[in-house]
Amino acid sequence: MPVPPFTALADSLPETVPFVGPEALQRRSGVPLRARIGANESGFGPSPKVQAAIAAAVADVWAYPDPEGYELRAALAEHVGIEPDEVVLGEGIDGLMQLAVRLFIAPGDPFVTSLGAYPTLNYHVAGFGGVFHYVPYSGVHEDLGALARKAHETGARMVYLANPDNPMGSFWPAEDVLRFINALPETCLLLLDEAYGETAPSGVVTEVDTDRPNVLWLRTFSKAYGLAGIRVGYAMGNRRLVRAFERVRNHFGVNRLAQAAGLAALADQDYLRQAVNAIADARKRIGDIAEANGLRPLVSGTNFVAVDCGRDAAFASAVLAGLARQGVFIRKPMTPGLDQHIRISAGPKRQLDILAEALPIALQDAQSA
Amino acid sequence: MPVPPFTALADSLPETVPFVGPEALQRRSGVPLRARIGANESGFGPSPKVQAAIAAAVADVWAYPDPEGYELRAALAEHVGIEPDEVVLGEGIDGLMQLAVRLFIAPGDPFVTSLGAYPTLNYHVAGFGGVFHYVPYSGVHEDLGALARKAHETGARMVYLANPDNPMGSFWPAEDVLRFINALPETCLLLLDEAYGETAPSGVVTEVDTDRPNVLWLRTFSKAYGLAGIRVGYAMGNRRLVRAFERVRNHFGVNRLAQAAGLAALADQDYLRQAVNAIADARKRIGDIAEANGLRPLVSGTNFVAVDCGRDAAFASAVLAGLARQGVFIRKPMTPGLDQHIRISAGPKRQLDILAEALPIALQDAQSA
Numbered sequence: 001m002p003v004p005p006f007t008a009l010a011d012s013l014p015e016t017v018p019f020v021g022p023e024a025l026q027r028r029s030g031v032p033l034r035a036r037i038g039a040n041e042s043g044f045g046p047s048p049k050v051q052a053a054i055a056a057a058v059a060d061v062w063a064y065p066d067p068e069g070y071e072l073r074a075a076l077a078e079h080v081g082i083e084p085d086e087v088v089l090g091e092g093i094d095g096l097m098q099l100a101v102r103l104f105i106a107p108g109d110p111f112v113t114s115l116g117a118y119p120t121l122n123y124h125v126a127g128f129g130g131v132f133h134y135v136p137y138s139g140v141h142e143d144l145g146a147l148a149r150k151a152h153e154t155g156a157r158m159v160y161l162a163n164p165d166n167p168m169g170s171f172w173p174a175e176d177v178l179r180f181i182n183a184l185p186e187t188c189l190l191l192l193d194e195a196y197g198e199t200a201p202s203g204v205v206t207e208v209d210t211d212r213p214n215v216l217w218l219r220t221f222s223k224a225y226g227l228a229g230i231r232v233g234y235a236m237g238n239r240r241l242v243r244a245f246e247r248v249r250n251h252f253g254v255n256r257l258a259q260a261a262g263l264a265a266l267a268d269q270d271y272l273r274q275a276v277n278a279i280a281d282a283r284k285r286i287g288d289i290a291e292a293n294g295l296r297p298l299v300s301g302t303n304f305v306a307v308d309c310g311r312d313a314a315f316a317s318a319v320l321a322g323l324a325r326q327g328v329f330i331r332k333p334m335t336p337g338l339d340q341h342i343r344i345s346a347g348p349k350r351q352l353d354i355l356a357e358a359l360p361i362a363l364q365d366a367q368s369a
Numbered sequence: 370m371p372v373p374p375f376t377a378l379a380d381s382l383p384e385t386v387p388f389v390g391p392e393a394l395q396r397r398s399g400v401p402l403r404a405r406i407g408a409n410e411s412g413f414g415p416s417p418k419v420q421a422a423i424a425a426a427v428a429d430v431w432a433y434p435d436p437e438g439y440e441l442r443a444a445l446a447e448h449v450g451i452e453p454d455e456v457v458l459g460e461g462i463d464g465l466m467q468l469a470v471r472l473f474i475a476p477g478d479p480f481v482t483s484l485g486a487y488p489t490l491n492y493h494v495a496g497f498g499g500v501f502h503y504v505p506y507s508g509v510h511e512d513l514g515a516l517a518r519k520a521h522e523t524g525a526r527m528v529y530l531a532n533p534d535n536p537m538g539s540f541w542p543a544e545d546v547l548r549f550i551n552a553l554p555e556t557c558l559l560l561l562d563e564a565y566g567e568t569a570p571s572g573v574v575t576e577v578d579t580d581r582p583n584v585l586w587l588r589t590f591s592k593a594y595g596l597a598g599i600r601v602g603y604a605m606g607n608r609r610l611v612r613a614f615e616r617v618r619n620h621f622g623v624n625r626l627a628q629a630a631g632l633a634a635l636a637d638q639d640y641l642r643q644a645v646n647a648i649a650d651a652r653k654r655i656g657d658i659a660e661a662n663g664l665r666p667l668v669s670g671t672n673f674v675a676v677d678c679g680r681d682a683a684f685a686s687a688v689l690a691g692l693a694r695q696g697v698f699i700r701k702p703m704t705p706g707l708d709q710h711i712r713i714s715a716g717p718k719r720q721l722d723i724l725a726e727a728l729p730i731a732l733q734d735a736q737s738a
Binding site for chain 2: 001002003004005006007008009010013014015016017018019020021023024027036039041042043044045046051054055057058059060061062063064065066067068070091092094095098102103104105106109120127157186187188189211212213214222226227228229230231238240241243244246247248250251252253254255256257258261
């Protein structure tokens with residue numbers, strides 16, 4: 001007996017996982033995970049106050065979360081200097097991306113992104129039948145001028161920019177991003193992904209301007225706040241834009257512990273500063289390890305460092321595989337022009353000690369392959 | 370400056386919230402919540418072992434959850450007697466419903482449900498442009514024969530059945546559900562919602578039969594397991610059906626603490642039995658309170674009791690409002706034929722003591738209105 005017919009669109013989609021998790025890699029390889037520095041998580045973890053807030057919220061875990069996420073939205077709005085109805089919560093930025101795409105991309109609608117940018121967004125755009133128009137990176141930077149031109153040329157409904165960028169760690173000053181926003185068609189929504197905003201140098205993160213109805217700002221507790229496991233991200237923008245998520249979102253999707261954790265994380269900005277400093281130190285250490293092995297670390301505004309392995313993509317892949325064999329989980333860009341790099345997350349000392357030990361072995365194996 | 374154009378479908382959707390949460394009701398009314406017995410949560414909470422498992426998992430909350438949810442899926446599969454790739458996790462049943470609708474309902478596709486059944490599913494079906502065909506309840510039961518006939522008549526792509534039923538608490542024996550399944554067109558997917566399965570009498574929950582590719586079984590940790598706040602539900606069925614969720618789901622959506630909690634909850638079946646007994650006792654107590662006030666409680670296979678207020682919908686609404694004024698949060702069906710009922714969740718003694726105190730006052734107010 002056949003499966004009932006999928007929609008034509010669903011029928012056309014592949015079964016894909018934008019990122020295979022380290023647990024799955026370990027299950028397949030059988031190699032125990034020694035250093036988890038591949039998913040741009042923060043091994044420094046959340047504030048102790050956040051851990052206490054989660055523990056306190058467990059007593060109420062029998063109760064559905066507030067579907068309005070009111071307290072966390074209000075706190076975020078105050079933190080950013082906007083109104084609560086200019087913020088919407090989601091199950092990580094990934095969850096919000098799915099909904100934003102659903103609101104703006106119908107089958108055949110043009111979408112512009114950089115070739116090699118965040119694959120999960122591409123997964124969602126493909127999932128709603130969008131048509132891709134790619135702009136190559138300019139060196140290791142997303143090419144703002146070319147992205148804006150492509151948006152005009154194609155009549156794009158949506159364009160994506162991550163600033164700072166993943167997977168390269170590069171960034172543009174806020175004033176350049178503002179110029180980019182001004183250059184976009186009014187009919188094109190910019191998804192401005194500032195997941196890594198907290199770890200960027202000052203002057204990089206843009207001011208949220210809710211008078212611009214064609215920009216959706218995306219931020220998260222998954223990176224510098226150290227809460228990737230609890231799934232809470234948020235989108236901000238003009239209230240007509242933000243309110244539209246009420247048409248499509250899973251209202252009870254952001255769990256009760258996540259809301260409590262987000263609230264406590266936001267309240268502890270002292271800890272955030274400590275974490276950001278620890279991440280900066282770890283970036284420096286990754287750079288030192290890379291250079292000690294004759295590799296070139298890129299300047300990074302994120303919680304990871306892209307490292308140029310100095311040869312071709314096959315070589316970088318071999319380095320990655322050599323690290324994996326030693327239980328060091330990292331990832332790498334796969335797009336030509338970027339794929340000579342590997343991407344290493346800023347983790348605690350113990351994790352980077354393992355990297356320092358494993359990298360020369362991986363390089364030797366790759367060189368002799 | 371206008372908001373960029375939504376898709377035609379998104380543009381047509383209203384901004385709705387299928388359920389306004391008790392926190393929001395309290396924010397609007399200013400009345401402090403004294404008894405939270407309206408959302409069919411389990412005030413008995415999860416097992417102490419689950420609370421310990423969540424506390425232990427907090428140490429790893431910096432790390433993304435396993436996107437495959439492998440351990441929990443494997444445990445569920447073993448518990449049910451199926452294979453891990455015949456299970457998919459989601460952010461509650463609500464999250465899985467959204468994805469199931471996305472896979473099977475395109476604009477214009479017919480959908481069959483009972484008039485007065487779960488509004489959140491209707492929200493998702495409307496959200497993907499489905500066309501509704503309603504079947505009235507037969508008394509307080511969903512009408513299996515009429516649902517099957519309507520599915521044939523309309524060429525439905527999807528039909529919904531909750532067994533036991535929400536909001537009425539009624540249920541059909543598994544053999545009747547099996548007959549219903551056999552009567553459906555092969556081209557119609559049945560969403561079989563067994564959220565309340567654990568609290569049903571024996572012989573009500575169906576056996577998961579993964580050889581039937583047109584049935585998706587939906588179950589959850591939100592009800593008897595006492596974990597509504599952590600958001601984890603699961604869908605089971607034929608692997609071709611279940612694997613299709615990989616085309617559309619938010620792979621990192623089910624948070625790390627939820628996966629740990631689900632695993633611990635499933636492992637503590639002794640606690641589940643205790644909780645189910647406590648829920649049964651609370652149902653009995655709700656019935657006694659109702660009868661002591663001259664109202665008629667319905668037989669229930671769920672963690673709530675629908676109570677017939679004996680007069681019209683306006684009267685039942687007045688009773689609900691009278692309870693709300695006293696800080697007692699309950700809900701009620703709004704559909705003609707069912708709307709003379711109020712729906713009270715099985716909570717701990719303290720909560721039902723407040724109900725016992727508040728109900729006579731609410732009735733008196735309603736009678737004198």
